[in-house]
């Protein structure tokens with residue numbers, strides 16, 4: 033095995049303390065919140081993480097896309113400490129505070145769209161999605177919602193209903209909320225119409241017209257929600273025409289276009305928001321994850337006219353837009369600018385993509401390599417011709433990785449995708465070492 037400069041595995045993984053905590057967890061915590069690794073964290077900084085046994089890892093998961101500015105940046109930690117010394121919570125509905133307003137202004141300014149905007153803060157991505165849907169319904173006085181197969185929008189009732197993946201998100205959780213209709217997404221590697229881009233002329237985007245003719249009238253549809261790159265679905269990047277086509281259809285039919293940037297936002301794809309790779313100006317944008325720099329924060333930003341539709345008291349929440357989170361968010365967005373993380377996302381993304389493509393030449397298991405900016409993934413298949421998914425092999429690669437000091441997570445409706453969401457502050461050395469661990473994992477399972 034190659035000598036490591038950053039990674040330090042001193043006990044084997046999982047170490048004894050992680051094992052002990054794991055068994056205590058099994059006694060006290062239900063199995064619902066699953067674990068991608070058996071590792072208990074002790075501390076983290078930048079793009080590395082140290083466990084309770086003293087093993088140090090390179091982190092390609094970034095708390096599932098939450099840590100674009102890295103683990104514990106000094107500026108974010110300082111902002112939280114300063115706020116904690118003043119007040120922790122008063123509730124925005126009782127006495128409002130400056131950080132909420134400043135951060136709202138920042139998002140109103142930074143998001144695409146040449147029109148007046150307003151922002152409301154919530155806690156989780158799912159909560160942002162729930163609120164975006166409520167706002168769109170209130171504004172349009174319509175109740176139908178369109179979303180996409182393989183899409184993911186969260187685990188609460190409406191967000192789960194919008195999600196286009198049965199396992200693990202919807203299975204056995206009962207009927208979805210009514211009036212939600214799923215459309216095919218432009219998953220070109222597994223085209224739902226068995227066609228090939230560009231000769232398909234994005235037939236998948238046009239399918240919505242069939243839905244309007246036979247399932248729900250377009251004048252009953254309040255909103256369409258879409259991830260500009262599907263995250264949990266397996267980092268599926270649609271052709272530009274796909275998003276443009278559905279956007280134009282929404283515009284022509286008075287349907288609110290909701291751009292779910294929970295995973296793609298805040299510089300991840302090499303633009304501040306992934307939708308900026310197109311000319312689309314979404315009516316509403318949902319953000320979460322990296323917007324809070326590691327703190328609990330989500331937002332809905334959108335056209336002032338739409339955002340202002342619901343009556344006072346109809347939106348919000350006790351903790352929504354918490355002072356610690358708003359201060360962390362302000363500091364995190366400053367860091368994106370100061371550290372030029374948009375450019376860095378492109379550099380990192382190029383490096384990862386080139387490495388994955390080179391690996392694809394060596395390992396037949398890698399069927400597809402795709403991504404946008406620093407949101408890059410590979411889809412594993414047992415056979416490149418039949419494209420039979422290889423979920424067990426994907427799990428084995430991830431396991432070999434964490435055992436050797438790289439934390440990397442999966443995705444995909446078939447659970448056969450390996451995705452990278454490394455903090456954008458990762459150094460070249462860390463990135464190089466992480467990628468070499470991944471390569472070794474593939475080599476080891478090819479030999480087994």
Ligand SMILES: Cc1ncc(COP(=O)(O)O)c(C=O)c1O
Pocket residue numbers: 096156157158159161184185186187259263264292293294295296320321
């Ligand atoms: C696109 C998208 N929307 C919504 C969510 C839900 O966010 P949360 O887990 O914070 O509720 C996620 C989470 O991964 C996501 O990727």
